[in-house]
Amino acid sequence: MEDLVKHIRLRDLDVSRIGLGAMGMSHGYTGAGTDDEQSVRTIHRALELGVTLIDTAEVYGPYTNEELVGRALKDRRDQVVLATKFGMISHTGRPEGPDSSPASIRTAVEGSLKRLDTDRIDLYYQHRVDPGTPIEETVGALAELVAEGKIRHIGLSEAGPGTIRRAHAVHPVTAVQSEYSLFTRDPEARVLPVLRELNIGFVPFSPLGRGFLTGTIRSTEQFDSSDFRADNPRFSGENFQHNLHLADQVAAVAAEIGATPGQVALAWLLAQGNDIAPIPGTRRVARVEENTAADAVTLTDEHLARLSALPPAAGDTHNEAGMRMMER
Ligand SMILES: NC(=O)c1ccc[n+]([C@@H]2O[C@H](COP(=O)([O-])OP(=O)(O)OC[C@H]3O[C@@H](n4cnc5c(N)ncnc54)[C@H](OP(=O)(O)O)[C@@H]3O)[C@@H](O)[C@H]2O)c1
Secondary structure, X not given: OOOOOOEEEEOOEEEEOOOEEOHHHHOOOOOOOOOHHHHHHHHHHHHHOOOOEEEOOOOOOOOHHHHHHHHHOXXXXXXXXXXXXXXXXXXXXXXXXXXXXXXXXXXXXXXXXXXXXXXXXXXXXXXXXXXXXXXXXXXXXXXXXXXXXXXXXXXXXXXXXXXXXXXXXXXXXXEEEEEOEOOEOOHHHHHHHHHHHXXXXXXXXXXXXXOHHHOOOOOHHHOOOOOHHHHOHHHOXXXXXXXXXHHHHHXXXXXXXXXXXXXXXXXXXXXXXXXXXXXXXXXXXXXXXXXXXXXXXXXXXXXXXXXXXXXXXXXXXXXXXXXXXXXX
16 A cells, blocks of 8 residues: 555645646646646546645636546545636736636636536635735635635635735635745745744645756756746746756755655655645656655755755746736
8 A cells, every 4th residue: 555645734624735736737838738648647646646635727728727627536526625726817808917806706716617527616716916906805705605615715826925914804714825945935934924823824836946846957948939937037048057056956965865856845845834735746647656755755954954055046936927926
């Protein structure tokens, strides 16, 4: 019998402490959408290994990633904590930018439920804070969806401390999902302390630094033009060389303990608290096995200190337009 991955609580929501991000199966990275059958097998393998937290979003594809996840979870729906996100697509005709108006959310949730082939979403995140809608209105609409049983828990993504407090005052927030990894340490200063004060869980996205921390990205030639990383500041020029050096230092720790670099990156995150559940993304069976096995990797105090002392990655994590949408 394989050991199943351990569980933690995001506030009052029980999840495996390593989840699975489904985005790259349909969106954002080279090869997305080219082998849905492999992606479905990857989701099924994750469930066999005890992964319960599956992460998607309306905008991934758009729409096709939720359809894929819905298909993969047919007859397995009750085994998972299904998380999706709204707010990057406007359903009220806004020409650009996020839309978390109550009317847009009402349309979004019906679409997500249909594509996911389910009657409830376990964790429904606002994907980015909408400067055009007070967060109180957004969370008020979400609270109504909780009361109707369409969603079970509320989450926010890349929200800053002020927004988190205001949202939580309207309805308890179960989890915040933001980028956090050895490459992106921003949540430590302002967001994590507020989450701990309010007993809100934390879900680090891109915990492998969008693949960089696994040591398998050695050249930007690996990316096709549809790849998010092709024009990303962290993956270009001098920043790329600097970040390769950081990834090599993670690989050095991995070699010392007989783990893989990606497992070390995940084990470091797990060591940051029992309120943290990273969602590494992969569309391959062997990699979901590798990533989930990070649950059993323990880092010594000396290794943790060495890793924590590494500087964050050079370069912004998004292009300018993307950075403007994030509250830090
Ligand atoms: N809230 C947000 O705004 C937001 C933003 C980004 C992501 N997310 C969520 O977070 C999830 C994870 O983030 P992410 O996918 O951006 O980044 P990530 O998990 O840091 O890295 C994913 C990349 O690493 C590769 N990879 C995964 N495991 C590997 C391994 N063991 N060895 C070598 N390469 C490996 C994947 O390629 P293969 O697929 O080819 O294995 C993929 O290119 C997403 O799926 C999504 O659900 C949320």
